[in-house]
Amino acid sequence: MDTCNYCQSNSPLETLWVQCDLCPQWVHVSCVPIKCIYYGPSKIPQRQVSEYPKVSKDIAGFHCSNHGSEGKLYVKAAKMKRRRSSDDQKTVNSPKKRYSLRSRQQIDYIALNEGDDVKLKHIHPHTDAFLDCFKRWENTTNFITAKNFHDKFASLREPLKIIDPQNSGMKTPKSSEGQPLTVEEISLILGDDYPVDVMDVQTQQNERWTMSRWNQYLTQTKAESRDRVRNVISLEVSHIKNLNIERPIAVEENDLVNVIWRSMGHGDEKPKVTRYVLMSAGNSYTDFHLDFAGTSVYYNLISGNKKFILFPPTESNLKKYADWCCDINQSAIFLGDLLTDGVAMELRAGDLFMIPSGFIHAVYTPVDSLIIGGNFLTVRDIETQLEVVRLERMTKVPKRFTFPNFDLVMGKCCEWFLSAAETDEEADRNLRDLISPKALHALIRYMEDPTTKYKPIHQPSKRMLIKRLQELNRI
Known part of the structure; x- marks a missing residue:
């Protein structure tokens, strides 16, 4: 909502928004x-x-008139008293910036789009850079049959499109x-x-709508009449009885939660990350990100078109990703120009796409699209998943954007x-063998962290559980 609700103007010539x-x-x-306007809000x-x-920098927060008779603006008392430096004066004279003042840093993509009198509301500022990067890394060979994907799952480490x-x-x-x-x-x-x-x-920020409002926006409003480009990417529906979604067999068999819940579930509810509906307006763009906890992803395009650029979780790429996440100028940086060994793939209606653990990726949607997909942890990727969780903690990802009850899953694992x-079950032994000594060492380190909370089922304490794992790791 880029028109000031006091003066009903959207003039970019105003100094501060x-x-x-x-x-x-x-x-x-x-x-x-x-x-x-008050000092506060504390x-x-x-x-x-x-x-x-x-x-x-003088502003501590703002509640607009939609949440009170005339709204409230809060300023920082200490900041108001200091003498303004020459650098501050330059900021005052700049007409092209807007600032988001929420409790955590937000990405101001709108500012990147503003000219002297026009805001581009329907094209993300990184779109051209994305398409150039897509051409650079375009891949037309990463295809596999469903049977080979199932049989060779443990050794597959690249994004793949299932041809059947x-x-x-x-x-x-x-x-x-x-x-x-x-x-x-x-x-x-x-x-x-x-x-x-x-x-x-444009802002990569969420707001809460109802399904009827979303349906009116995407189904009943022509693209040229929509106020903004909008995207739904976090609608989990595994609990919806009338949406019967069956995942690929390879996913069902290799989902770590499925594997460990068979014998270690003990009535605990499985994390709800397995089935999502994604609905994207044309020209949607999702900036580079890691799926929570380094989960792998299955992605079935029901209608529309999608373009992915993905980069593997190498030490160099993860370091650059972490630096980018912490950069105050993040919104002005197209991360795809900094990463290496990319894979770019286009999806069309009916395609089934598989993204392995830890791939850093961005997505562009040329036309309105509907997708069904989901996330899953694997035995194969324990080490990568734990590394991504470490990055999430380092970059202070809010809890609601992390894998639910991850400590519980790792403890049960x-x-x-x-x-x-100790079992004679061949399936369990085969999966157990996928955990390398290095991965087991990473798992032990994670459990040793005092912030990791888990009450064992079959061991008297977390300390004893760790001791037994250490003994097994030395064999």
Whole structure:
């Protein structure tokens, strides 16, 4: 929402803008009534200020008038008292910046798009760089049959497209007419009031919508009439009974949670990450990211078109990714120009795509698209998964964007590994053998971390569980 709701203008000539902490609304700082500007918000009682803040660093937070009669702007008292430096003066004179002032750093993609009088709301600023990078790394050879994918799963380490998805075991719901599923059908199944997190592609920030609002936006509004480009990428539906999604057989058999829950479940609920519906408007762009906990991904394109650029989790690539995540200028950097050994692949309707653990990737959607996919941990990738979790902690990824109950899964994995070492079950022994000494050492280190919380099922304590793993690792 890029029109100031005080003056109803979107003029970029105003010096300073601020975004509401509670919704996507932007306003001119100078339009907020002076009587609604306070020191705080931690100052009790609140005291009004006598002048407007001049630079973004002076601002502590903002609630727009959608959340109160006239809204409230909070400034930092210490910052208001200091003398402005020459660098601050340069900031004051700059007309082209907007600042998001939420509790965690946000990426200001809107600012990258602004000219003197036009904001490009329908093209992400990295689109051209993405397409150039796609040409550089385009791959037309990473194809495999469903049978080979199943039989050779343990040794596969590259993104692959399944050439015969009908033989993979993957099954998705059909519309009432027997045609491929549509957003409208999903809206009917979930219900009009079902909540969905909708990403604004320009800001890469989420807001909460209802399914009926999303359906109206994507199905009933022409692309040229949409206010922004938006994307739904986190709608998990494994608990929805009327959305019967069957994953590829290779995924079901190699999902670490499935493997360990057979003997170590003990009534605990499985993490809900297995089945997602993704719905993207044309020109959607999802910037480079790692799937939580380094999970592998299956990705079935129901309709539309997708372009992926993926980079392997080499030490160099992960280091550059971590540096980029922590860079205050992240939004101005196209990470694809810094990483190496890329794989770029295009997906069309009906394609089934498999992404292995730890691949750093970005996605561009040329046209409206619907996808069904999901995430899964594997025995094969223990070491990579733990390295990604370490990066998540280092870069302070919010808990809601991490793998649910990961400590529980890793603790159960340790107990399953000890049990599998003593079992006569061939399937368990074969999977156990995929955990290399190096991977087991990484697992032990993870469990030794005092922040890792787990109460063992078959061992008297976490310390005893670790001791038994260490003994086994020395054999």
